[in-house]
Amino acid sequence: MRIVVQKFGGTSVNTRELREKAALKVKETLEEGFSPVVVVSAMGRDGAPYATDTLISLARNEWENLDPRNLDLLLSCGEVISSVVMSQTLRKNGVNSVVLTGWQAGIITDSNFGNASIIRVEPDRIRKYLEEGWVVVTAGFQGVTEEGEVTTLGRGGSDTTAVILGVALEAEYVDIFTDVEGVMTADPRIVPEAQILRGLTYTEAAEIIQQGAKVIHHKAMNIAREYRVPLRVRSLNDSEKGTLICDIKTLTQGGIRMFSQDRPVYSIAYRKDLAQIRVDLPAVKGKDLNIFQPLAQAGISVDLVNLFPESVAFVVEEGLGETVKGILEDNGFQARLLKPCAKVSLVGSGMAGRPGVMAQVVEALRKAGINILQTSDSHITISCLIQAGDMEKAIQILHQKFQLEEVC
Ligand code: ADP
Ligand code: ASP
Numbered sequence: 490m491r492i493v494v495q496k497f498g499g500t501s502v503n504t505r506e507l508r509e510k511a512a513l514k515v516k517e518t519l520e521e522g523f524s525p526v527v528v529v530s531a532m533g534r535d536g537a538p539y540a541t542d543t544l545i546s547l548a549r550n551e552w553e554n555l556d557p558r559n560l561d562l563l564l565s566c567g568e569v570i571s572s573v574v575m576s577q578t579l580r581k582n583g584v585n586s587v588v589l590t591g592w593q594a595g596i597i598t599d600s601n602f603g604n605a606s607i608i609r610v611e612p613d614r615i616r617k618y619l620e621e622g623w624v625v626v627t628a629g630f631q632g633v634t635e636e637g638e639v640t641t642l643g644r645g646g647s648d649t650t651a652v653i654l655g656v657a658l659e660a661e662y663v664d665i666f667t668d669v670e671g672v673m674t675a676d677p678r679i680v681p682e683a684q685i686l687r688g689l690t691y692t693e694a695a696e697i698i699q700q701g702a703k704v705i706h707h708k709a710m711n712i713a714r715e716y717r718v719p720l721r722v723r724s725l726n727d728s729e730k731g732t733l734i735c736d737i738k739t740l741t742q743g744g745i746r747m748f749s750q751d752r753p754v755y756s757i758a759y760r761k762d763l764a765q766i767r768v769d770l771p772a773v774k775g776k777d778l779n780i781f782q783p784l785a786q787a788g789i790s791v792d793l794v795n796l797f798p799e800s801v802a803f804v805v806e807e808g809l810g811e812t813v814k815g816i817l818e819d820n821g822f823q824a825r826l827l828k829p830c831a832k833v834s835l836v837g838s839g840m841a842g843r844p845g846v847m848a849q850v851v852e853a854l855r856k857a858g859i860n861i862l863q864t865s866d867s868h869i870t871i872s873c874l875i876q877a878g879d880m881e882k883a884i885q886i887l888h889q890k891f892q893l894e895e896v897c
C-alpha cells in the first residue's frame with residue numbers, strides 16, 4: 490500500500506468551495522494509485538463559528554477559571570466538526586470516506602493539556618480501514634492520554650498529527666495544504682513578490698521554520714527531519730506540487746534545483762513580539778555575575794545572547810520583558826528593557842564560508858535608516874534584532890538586496 494497523508498489547514502477547509510477543491514486533491518491522489526489519509530484543522534480563523542480561536546474566545550469570555558481538561562475537550566470539537574464536514578464532502582464526490590477522531594486514530598499523548606506531546610501512535614485502526622479501501626479523515630491537533638483523557642497538541646498542532654501519522658504509516662509523502670503555494674523566499678503577506686522554493690533539504694527547511702516561518706509547525710518539521718518523511722507544502726490551486734522537503738540525494742536525483750549552489754541566502758524569516766534586555770555588569774569582586782541563573786530557575790528561556798566582560802544583551806518573549814527586568818533587579822542588576830522588537834533572519838546554506846554576506850546585510854539596513862540592536866549567526870543563518878516597527882521594511886529591503894524575487 491502506498492500511503493500519502495494530506496493535511497488541510499484551517500483556511501483550506503473554510504468554505505464549501507475550498508472543501509470541494511480539497512476533495513479534488515484527494516481524488517487526484519487516489520487516481521495516482523495512493524491510499525490517502527486526510528488530516529484536517531478546525532475550519533477558518535478567528536470569527537469563523539468553529540475555529541479554534543472562536544472556541545478559545547468562548548471559553549475565555551464565559552469563565553474565569555478554566556479547567557485545562559475542559560478547555561482541551563472544547564477545542565478538540567473544532568477539528569471533529571471539520572473532519573465530519575470534510576468526510577461528507579468526499580462522500581458527495583464519490584469517495585468512500587470514514588472519520589476518526591484523534592483518539593480513535595490512536596494518537597496517544599502525555600497529559601500536558603493544551604500542549605500535549607505525542608508518546609506513540611497505534612495506527613492499526615487506520616490501516617484496517619485503508620486496507621478495506623476507505624479514505625480515512627482524521628481530526629488533527631488532538632490525542633488521548635493513557636487514561637483516556639482528550640488532549641490538544643498546541644496551536645498549529647494539526648501539522649504534527651499529519652507528520653506523526655506519516656511516520657507511523659510509513660507514508661511516501663506528507664502533504665501540507667495551506668493558503669500559500671509552498672515554503673517561500675519570505676512571508677508573501679510581507680513581500681508580495683516572494684517566490685516558491687521548489688526543493689529544500691530537511692536541514693534547510695528546519696532552519697527556515699526554526700527562525701520563525703510558521704508555514705509548518707516547528708515540532709512537525711523536527712519529526713519529519715528526524716524520521717526522514719518527505720513533506721510537500723502545497724496550495725489547493727497548485728498544478729506543480731509546491732515545495733518538496735526531503736534529503737539531498739532525492740532532490741538532486743529528481744533534478745530539483747538546489748539554491749545553495751548559486752545563492753548565499755534564499756529565505757528570510759522573522760519572529761516578532763520580542764523584548765531586548767541589556768544589563769551592565771558591575772565590576773564587583775566576588776559577586777556572582779551569572780545573571781542567567783535566576784532566569785533559568787524561573788523557567789525563562791533566552792535567545793540571541795551576546796555576552797561581553799562588562800555587559801550582556803539578550804532577548805525574551807515580549808510578554809516576559811517586565812518579569813525578567815524585575816527578576817534581575819531583585820538580584821541587584823540594573824536592566825534596560827526595549828520592546829517591541831523583532832528578529833529578522835536570513836537563511837541560506839550557501840552562506841557558509843562565503844565572505845561579505847554580513848557586510849551586505851549591515852549596508853542595506855543602515856542605508857534604510859534601520860538600527861541593528863544585536864546580531865547573531867550560525868553557519869547557515871544571520872539574525873538581526875531590530876525595533877518591531879522596522880520589521881516589514883527590513884524584510885522587504887533584504888529580499889531586494891539578495892534579489893530573492895529572481896529565485897526560480
Ligand atoms: P494553516 O492554517 O494552513 O496551518 P498557517 O497560517 O499556520 O496555515 O501557515 C501559513 C502561513 O505561513 C501563510 O499564510 C504565510 O503568511 C506564513 N508564512 C510565514 N513565512 C512563510 C514562508 N517563508 N513561506 C510561506 N508562508 C509563510
Ligand atoms: N486548529 C488548531 C489551531 O488553530 C490546530 C491547527 O490549526 O493546526 O491552532
Ligand code: MG
Pocket residue numbers: 498645648703704705706
Ligand atoms: Mg499552521
